[in-house]
Amino acid sequence: MAVATTSGPILFVRYALAPNLLGYCGPADGSALLAYGAGAAVDDGLRERARQFEGAWPYLEMIAETAGIRDPLDYRIVEAYWLGNALLGDVGARLKAGGMPHHSYQVFCCYPWADLLGNERAGQQALHVLDQCRIRWGRVIADVGTHVLVESRALTWDGRALALGPLRKETVIRGTDGIDLLGPLSPGDWVTLHWQWICDRVDLRRVTALRKYSAYHLTLTNNRLALV
Amino acid sequence: MCLGIPGRIVSTTPGLDLGQVEVAGVVREINLALLDGPFVPGEYILIHSGFALERMTPERAADALAFFGGE
Structure with a gap:
């Protein structure tokens, strides 16, 4: 399966869009971010909007500084923060409680x-x-246009620890109001999800990285909660 | 990636969990169900992912808003 090539800033938009549209973080005009995500153009306006994600931006800067890459929106940096890649290994577990900038x-x-x-x-x-x-x-199970049926595992809490539950089906958003962030998807495609949106189509290497770094921080949290 | 951000109560409706709250200059519907009411217009709350998680003093809210480049 080929994974579409996209730029770092547009990749950032795809992952940051959902909470921005919900009004949870980033600049107020979510529709502008949506328009950027549907296109390929990168300008100063997009870069300024990315900097307004105060939660994510310091981590992008940290990864970029360690990697010696000037642009925090470089594809490799953005991928490291949202999914994880070898650049996180270079940064190491330097954050509080052994965390990594993921x-x-x-x-x-x-x-x-x-x-x-x-x-x-x-x-x-x-x-x-x-x-x-x-x-x-x-x-992906079925792509029905603006919405996609996917199979994923929800987070569970048994009163002591967080874990991933059994596979379940959920319907997620691929586009809205005639704006489509991704091309058509095929059954079996791996995708990443943030809130109710599909972020990207990904290959198995990226899924593996996301699983790895998610599990790492889930374990840190479970260990901490066990001590409470 | 989202940080908690202060909001200022604009209005609430008795019996309803959703209140109108000004967040960074934009009035949004925020769920107040996790805190005990009543809420007074002008009061500050800390918001995360659409929910009010705690009350804030005006001074603490001002400090936090300064971080976000607000008031």
């Missing part, structure tokens, strides 16, 4: 939600946020 560190180890899992009032929402805000992976 999106799963931000979600599992930094967000307040993991500490709310055992809270009777907030626990259910906490699990939902942790599951949806991490970058998930899944396989």
Whole structure:
């Protein structure tokens, strides 16, 4: 399976778009980001918008600095943050509690939600946020246009630890209002997911990296929660 | 990748979890169900992923907003 070549800034948009449209982070005008994601043009406006993701940007800078790459939106840097790649190994586990500058560190180890899992009032929402805000992976069952049926594994909480549950089917968004971020998908394609959106079609190497770094930070969090 | 951000209560409706909250100059619907009400217009809350997680003093909210380049 060929993976489409795209630029680093556009890759960033594909992964950052969903929470931005929900109003959770980044600049207020989510429709502008959506338009960038549907095209290939990269300009100063896009770069400025990327810098306004205050949660992600310092990690991109950290990876870039360690790698000796000037542009934090270089494809390799963006991929390292969202999915993981060899550049994270160069940075090492230098963040608090042995974390690495990967999106799963931000979600599992930094967000307040993991500490709310055992809270009777907030626990259910906490699990939902942790599951949806991490970058998930899944396989396409059917592409029906703007929506795609995929098979993925949801995050579970048994009162003591977070884990991935059994395979389940979910419907996710590929495009809206005539704007399509990806071309048609085929059954069996691996895709990455953020909230209710498909981010990208990925190959097995990228899925493996995402699994690896997600599991690493999930373990850190489970170990920490076990001590609470 | 999202950071918690302060919001200012604009209005709430008794019995409903969703309140109108000004976040970085934009009024959004925020779920207030995880905190005990009542909420007073002008009061600051810390928001993460669409939910209010704690109340904030005006001073703490101002410090946080300064980080985001706000007020």
